[in-house]
Amino acid sequence: MRRLIPNHVDLLRWALLGVAALVLVVFLLAQRQSVDVSYGQSPAPSTRIEEGAAGELSDATVPSTDEMTALVTADPVVRLPGAIAHWDEQRVREAIGDHDTRILVAPPGLDEAARKRVREVGNATVRVIGTEVSGGAYQAGADTLPGWRAQFATGDVTDQLVTLIARLRKVPAPPDRDDLRWREPSGPELAAVVADLRSDGLHVGAGATLSRVPEAAHTAFPDGAWYVVLPGQPYGEPLPRYGPALTRLAPDRPIVVMYGGWIEYHGPAATDFADLAGASFYTRFADRLSRYDYPQQNVLGAYLHQVTDIRYAGLFDRPLPYRPFDPLRVALPALPWIFAACVAAFLALSVRSLRRSLGGPGDPRRGGSPARLAGLTTLAVEVSLLTDARSNPALTRGIGKLQAARAALDEGLPEPHVRTLLDEAAAELDDTALVVGIASYRPDQYLQGRLS
Amino acid sequence: MSPPLLVWLAGGALLLGAGFLTTVLPRRRSRERERRVAWSAARAAIDSASVSRDATAERVPEAERLLTRAELIAAERGGPAAARAAADYARRADQLWQAHG
Numbered sequence: 001m002r003r004l005i006p007n008h009v010d011l012l013r014w015a016l017l018g019v020a021a022l023v024l025v026v027f028l029l030a031q032r033q034s035v036d037v038s039y040g041q042s043p044a045p046s047t048r049i050e051e052g053a054a055g056e057l058s059d060a061t062v063p064s065t066d067e068m069t070a071l072v073t074a075d076p077v078v079r080l081p082g083a084i085a086h087w088d089e090q091r092v093r094e095a096i097g098d099h100d101t102r103i104l105v106a107p108p109g110l111d112e113a114a115r116k117r118v119r120e121v122g123n124a125t126v127r128v129i130g131t132e133v134s135g136g137a138y139q140a141g142a143d144t145l146p147g148w149r150a151q152f153a154t155g156d157v158t159d160q161l162v163t164l165i166a167r168l169r170k171v172p173a174p175p176d177r178d179d180l181r182w183r184e185p186s187g188p189e190l191a192a193v194v195a196d197l198r199s200d201g202l203h204v205g206a207g208a209t210l211s212r213v214p215e216a217a218h219t220a221f222p223d224g225a226w227y228v229v230l231p232g233q234p235y236g237e238p239l240p241r242y243g244p245a246l247t248r249l250a251p252d253r254p255i256v257v258m259y260g261g262w263i264e265y266h267g268p269a270a271t272d273f274a275d276l277a278g279a280s281f282y283t284r285f286a287d288r289l290s291r292y293d294y295p296q297q298n299v300l301g302a303y304l305h306q307v308t309d310i311r312y313a314g315l316f317d318r319p320l321p322y323r324p325f326d327p328l329r330v331a332l333p334a335l336p337w338i339f340a341a342c343v344a345a346f347l348a349l350s351v352r353s354l355r356r357s358l359g360g361p362g363d364p365r366r367g368g369s370p371a372r373l374a375g376l377t378t379l380a381v382e383v384s385l386l387t388d389a390r391s392n393p394a395l396t397r398g399i400g401k402l403q404a405a406r407a408a409l410d411e412g413l414p415e416p417h418v419r420t421l422l423d424e425a426a427a428e429l430d431d432t433a434l435v436v437g438i439a440s441y442r443p444d445q446y447l448q449g450r451l452s
Numbered sequence: 453m454s455p456p457l458l459v460w461l462a463g464g465a466l467l468l469g470a471g472f473l474t475t476v477l478p479r480r481r482s483r484e485r486e487r488r489v490a491w492s493a494a495r496a497a498i499d500s501a502s503v504s505r506d507a508t509a510e511r512v513p514e515a516e517r518l519l520t521r522a523e524l525i526a527a528e529r530g531g532p533a534a535a536r537a538a539a540d541y542a543r544r545a546d547q548l549w550q551a552h553g
Contacts, residue, residue, distance in 0.1 A: 027460065333456075335456075336459040336460060337459070339463050357477075357481075408492050
């Protein structure tokens with residue numbers, strides 16, 4: 001048993017070291033987790049959208065720069081084929097006054113080369129690409145929800161034009177005006193929409209560029225929502241106001257209504273949510289939406305991702321999706337203390353083993369060497385009474401060896417060494433006994449005689 | 453620095469220190485012990501050889517040279533290798549004297 005216990009202790013000591021190393025490795029590996037974190041682990045993709053990958057380029061083309069320059073020289077307002085921007089002639093004419101201001105209107109979704117050709121038309125004071133209004137060194141864009149609504153629902157760029165022209169003339173710009181008009185949808189219109197919504201939650205108006213609800217809808221509105229997608233509305237005509245009408249029919253259902261590139265939210269928490277979602281979405285994407293010609297499918301997808309982000313930001317006290325139990329996340333705070341405990345135990349056991357291996361002169365029961373030393377010493381004393389000159393050196397050498405063995409024993413030198421010295425001393429004494437001629441003084445016999 | 457980070461750093465340092473000590477201390481001790489054993493054996497051999505020299509009537513120059521060399525090595529002290537060399541010389545001198553004795 002005495003040998004077994006230290007073995008077990010040693011085993012435990014190395015096991016503790018292994019556990020400590022394992023814990024350390026787990027801790028270091030877990031550090032990677034903190035690199036990629038978003039609020040509430042929103043599943044909306046964070047990769048950037050590649051140019052041209054989302055179908056934003058249309059088939060529209062523009063003539064060469066020279067041809068466009070000639071067109072602009074001939075006519076103060078040139079609308080290229082496919083142009084969608086409209087404005088209030090009266091207000092823009094007032095802003096221009098009697099200045100020579102020429103406006104070139106190009107279609108949306110032009111590629112970089114075509115946009116460059118349009119920008120190079122030198123005699124066009126104001127360029128409108130899609131609904132992006134620029135002129136001189138300036139670019140005018142909407143920055144309010146009504147402004148974005150007019151721009152993306154009906155292609156109305158009146159405010160942008162008026163602001164830009166005033167800036168170019170270095171006069172104060174008149175305040176923005178919201179000229180958009182609404183109408184209640186007619187009975188048959190509403191009935192058709194509601195029938196579609198009740199069957200599969202999606203109504204797609206004629207001409208809308210959307211085929212199905214985007215994937216992101218599952219995370220944006222997990223409990224389901226109604227989607228009404230209408231094409232861009234003609235400028236100057238009132239828009240059918242579907243949102244409130246549908247909310248009256250289904251008060252607890254989130255409703256997303258889309259007019260061209262403009263998206264509205266109606267339904268629960270609309271007062272808080274609609275403005276936040278719209279403002280954050282159009283602040284981020286208005287530039288691209290005005291310049292390009294995205295399919296409504298992609299616009300709605302991006303909006304739903306934005307809604308997902310807002311939902312996961314926890315602003316609206318909606319319950320987060322269930323997060324599964326992760327033992328690592330739970331154990332992580334405890335790891336340093338487990339590690340510390342392992343280190344402490346390992347240290348204690350190390351001190352113990354160190355003390356054992358360095359401890360004292362060793363095992364007190366040293367295999368009979370002291371007894372043999374005493375016996376041989378007695379023998380040497382007895383023999384020394386009988387010696388003559390011939391046997392003297394062997395006896396003297398034996399006594400010298402005995403003294404060396406005693407010194408080694410006192411110093412705590414290892415047992416084999418002491419035994420070697422005693423063996424040499426015994427050999428010398430054996431020689432002495434042979435010379436003296438008394439067999440009982442041979443060390444083997446003498447020691448046996450003493451023992452018996 | 454947060455306390456857990458300190459725990460990791462201090463714990464790691466302690467583990468390294470403990471490993472170092474448990475390796476180095478026993479090794480140093482065993483080396484010291486080996487040296488003392490070798491010198492103990494060498495001194496015993498030199499003593500034996502001196503006794504043999506005193507007991508031998510005739511002079512054996514070869515043995516005297518060996519013993520002198522052993523005593524020189526012993527006088528300079530040194531590591532276990534030196535001690536073993538000294539013991540070897542002394543033992544050979546002892547044998548020479550005993551053969552002549």
